[in-house]
Amino acid sequence: MRLVTIDNQGEPAVAVERESGRHLLSAPAGAGLGDVGDLLRLSPADREQALGAAHPEPAPSDARLLAPLQPRNIVAIGLNYADHIKETGMDAPQRPLVFSKLTSSVVGPSDEIQLDGSLTSQADWEVELAVVIGRTARRLPREQSLDAVFGYTVANDVSARDLQFGDGQWIRGKSLDTFCPLGPAVVTPDEIGDPQHLALRTRVNGALVQDSNTAEMIFPVAELISFCSHSFTLRPGDVILTGTPWGCGAFMDPPRFLAPGDVVETQVEGIGTLRNVVRAA
Numbered sequence: 001m002r003l004v005t006i007d008n009q010g011e012p013a014v015a016v017e018r019e020s021g022r023h024l025l026s027a028p029a030g031a032g033l034g035d036v037g038d039l040l041r042l043s044p045a046d047r048e049q050a051l052g053a054a055h056p057e058p059a060p061s062d063a064r065l066l067a068p069l070q071p072r073n074i075v076a077i078g079l080n081y082a083d084h085i086k087e088t089g090m091d092a093p094q095r096p097l098v099f100s101k102l103t104s105s106v107v108g109p110s111d112e113i114q115l116d117g118s119l120t121s122q123a124d125w126e127v128e129l130a131v132v133i134g135r136t137a138r139r140l141p142r143e144q145s146l147d148a149v150f151g152y153t154v155a156n157d158v159s160a161r162d163l164q165f166g167d168g169q170w171i172r173g174k175s176l177d178t179f180c181p182l183g184p185a186v187v188t189p190d191e192i193g194d195p196q197h198l199a200l201r202t203r204v205n206g207a208l209v210q211d212s213n214t215a216e217m218i219f220p221v222a223e224l225i226s227f228c229s230h231s232f233t234l235r236p237g238d239v240i241l242t243g244t245p246w247g248c249g250a251f252m253d254p255p256r257f258l259a260p261g262d263v264v265e266t267q268v269e270g271i272g273t274l275r276n277v278v279r280a281a
């Protein structure tokens with residue numbers, strides 16, 4: 001199943017994408033359904049009811065896509081691809097390197113990335129497989145941890161390298177407004193299959209800059225969820241960004257950073273593509 005959040009004539013709404021088009025989902029009585037996150041916070045019975053109650057008439061096909069959900073928490077993982085660690089010249093972490101992005105950085109799959117030149121001159125791209133948590137998870141063993149996944153989406157973990165490395169810790173450089181494009185859809189695990197065999201790519205102005213596969217992850221999705229859930233409780237609507245492969249602009253020779261007018265396309269196989277134009281804030 002592919003779920004999207006759309007701008008339905010000024011009101012956010014959740015729709016399921018089928019070959020016949022997008023069909024709006026209705027909330028059970030008394031519940032609002034403004035995004036996929038609202039769906040995840042319903043009781044299991046109400047969630048099932050909402051998912052089974054798609055409107056038979058297609059929703060407008062030209063409706064703008066919004067971020068599929070406003071995450072509760074964004075947990076992010078650094079240095080999780082062998083090919084990326086090689087280009088950074090850093091040592092591979094002995095355990096997952098966990099950081100966070102503020103949720104205020106989230107924008108939709110076709111929204112602008114806004115660059116404030118007074119804050120950063122080193123904005124960089126990072127295509128990532130994003131895991132959407134569907135149930136409360138605490139101290140999950142690795143063998144059970146994929147049961148906590150509701151679905152997968154695409155994130156661009158846009159990073160202001162000058163702030164990320166200049167601040168001594170990462171949260172500000174990772175959290176500028178518009179620095180987390182998310183979407184275009186949340187795709188359920190039955191359609192994705194093995195999350196460790198997905199191609200992921202970034203194009204900037206049409207030129208391929210990142211081209212890898214989730215098979216390159218050092219700590220696979222199941223291990224990341226287990227590790228995180230032993231440290232803090234994961235809840236429905238939390239999102240884990242699982243790290244980025246080689247090809248970031250900061251590690252090119254010479255380095256290449258985003259500038260106003262650039263078009264960044266980040267793509268994960270089986271999910272879709274984010275297309276974000278960079279604008280001066």
Ligand code: ZN
Binds near residue numbers: 076077126157243
């Ligand atoms: Zn990242």
